[in-house]
Amino acid sequence: MTLKHYVLIFLVAISVTACGAYSFTGAKVNPNTKTFQVNYFQNNSILIEPGLDLDFTNALTDLLLNQTNLSLVKSNGDLVFEGEITEYRISPTTATAENTAAQNRLTISVNVRFYNKQDEESEFEKRFSFFYDYAGTAQLVGSQKVTAIDEIFERLTQDIFNAALAQW
Structure with missing residues (x-):
């Protein structure tokens, strides 16, 4: 090997170690955190929606x-997530000329306490x-309710993850 090869290997090694551990999720977890x-x-x-509490806990997990x-x-985790669901609300967002909801x-909302x-x-x-x-003419039942809750949970849990581990 020539001197150029050694220099190139050295520069690649330095740049890789300088970047630290890379994560596709953007998580920055201390190596001692297990x-x-x-x-x-x-x-x-x-407004209580039955099962919402367990479903949210499982979605975050x-x-x-x-x-x-x-x-x-x-118990005794290096990272601890706890809190409560503080809001489950259905409200009209736009109205029709007949004073009915065009969209609901x-x-x-959840309040989260994160300990590290x-x-x-x-x-x-x-x-x-x-x-x-969703459309004001639709009822939030069945598959539409499942879709709504799943989409909300996906966003909430990702936002919590980003705040705790990606520190965005």
């Missing part, structure tokens, strides 16, 4: 399992909210 726990998110909203290499534990909006044993400065308590709009 576990996480998601405590049950109780539904404290005025699943996202963390799929986007990190951390292990799920029931389902809004779900390895980095206490990254801890937070924050409200996350997202919505789903």
Whole structure:
């Protein structure tokens, strides 16, 4: 090998190590962090949708399992997510000439407390909210309700993940 090869190898090695560990999800997890726990998110909203609390808790757990290499534990996790569902609301967003709803909006909000044993400065308590709009003539039942909740949960859980681990 020539000197040029050694210099090229050295430069590649330096640039790769300078970037640190790369994650396709954007997560910045301390190498000492091995576990996480998601405590049950109780539904404290005025309008109670049965099963919403367990479904949200499972959605957040699943996202963390799929986007990190951390292990799920029931207690004493390095990362802890807890909180409550604070809002489940259906409201009209636009009206027709006949004063009926042309479009309705389902809004779900959660209050999240995030604890990090390895980095206490990254801890937070924050409200996350997202919505789903649907036709005013439609009823939010069956597959339409499932679609609405799934889309809202996908956005909420990703926003929580980004705030906690990607620090966006």
